[in-house]
Amino acid sequence: MTLPPLSLYGEARWPELVERVLARSWHVVASADEVPEGALLARALLPGVLDEPLLLGRVDGEVHGWSGVCTHRAAVLEPHGEGARCPYHGRRFNRGGRCLTAPGFERPGEDDHLRPVAVATLGSLIFASIAPAMPFASLFPEQRLAWLPPLPALPDPLGEASFEVDAHFLLYVENYLEGLHVPFVHPGLSAALDLGDYRVEPAGWSSLQLGVGREEEPTLAAPEGPIAAAWVGLFCTTMLNHYPWGLSVNIVEPLGPGRTRIRYRRWVRDATLLEAGAGAGLEQVEREDGAIVACVQRGARSRLARPGQYAPKWEDGLRHFHQRLAELLETRPPSA
Ligand code: FES
Ligand SMILES: [Fe+2]
Missing domain, CATH: 2.102.10.10 (Rieske [2Fe-2S] iron-sulphur domain)
Structure with missing residues (x-):
């Protein structure tokens, strides 16, 4: 498995991504x-x-x-x-x-x-x-995620926020799917995590990342023990982020090959935990991610740029995402 060519993030392949990937996913x-x-x-x-x-x-x-x-x-x-x-x-x-x-x-x-x-x-x-290439159930493997608090059925009491990044939606999603950047891009978040215990579990059309916290921080009860955060990426534009205080959802809206809007919604179960551990200061973490993916977007346009290798363990979620992406790109959607 090789990484997709950087041309995938450019204008020429945008129509193909729209028709083969976005039109066939949820x-x-x-x-x-x-x-x-x-x-x-x-x-x-x-x-x-x-x-x-x-x-x-x-x-x-x-x-x-x-x-x-x-x-x-x-x-x-x-x-x-x-x-x-x-x-x-x-x-x-x-x-x-x-x-x-x-x-x-x-x-x-x-x-x-x-x-x-x-x-x-x-x-x-x-x-x-409009033309799903995968059943919705394969996005959210319930048997693996059953321990997570159920998604709230009520509207978000904190309302919705959004911001736009100067980057292809794939770059934003790929950044979400790997933990390797955390110590370099997110100093605040990495101080709350024990990165030696970071885990990635790709499954179906999703990827689960588990962050283990420092000892004194609040936790969620996962089957494998207490964790600080569970990040669930659903192919290819939805992210469910579970923290001890509640749930934050990122909804990715591609706007064009170099521009993406992210809409955030939050459901708070325990407001006293909002500013503790891995779930604290999310706006700052988002700004940091937005800035770094814009940096990658600029670099990916370089005529001299080449994709590198996957970092073992850290980028398993990214590798899995690229495999799924390749499956969709290789098959022509049935004509309507
Ligand atoms: S009745 Fe709808 S387009 Fe003619
Ligand atoms: Fe990040």
């Missing part, structure tokens, strides 16, 4: 509380990149998704009443995606109903994929 598209009973929610999946119009709604309490594009001439639909309507020639759909009326036609046919889109719920996060 992304957080909404929160459970944004999808009400008795109405549809219109959302674009990865705005500006996939820009795929979706409609989300509940059927018997469970969230479902449909293409938000009209089955007549492809106008983008608008939520209307309990369902949706087309602003172009007035086609109406119910909250189950069924076409109710189709002006100009005697009655709607089977092809006139909305195309279902795969959605999955994890805590209060709703994921969607």
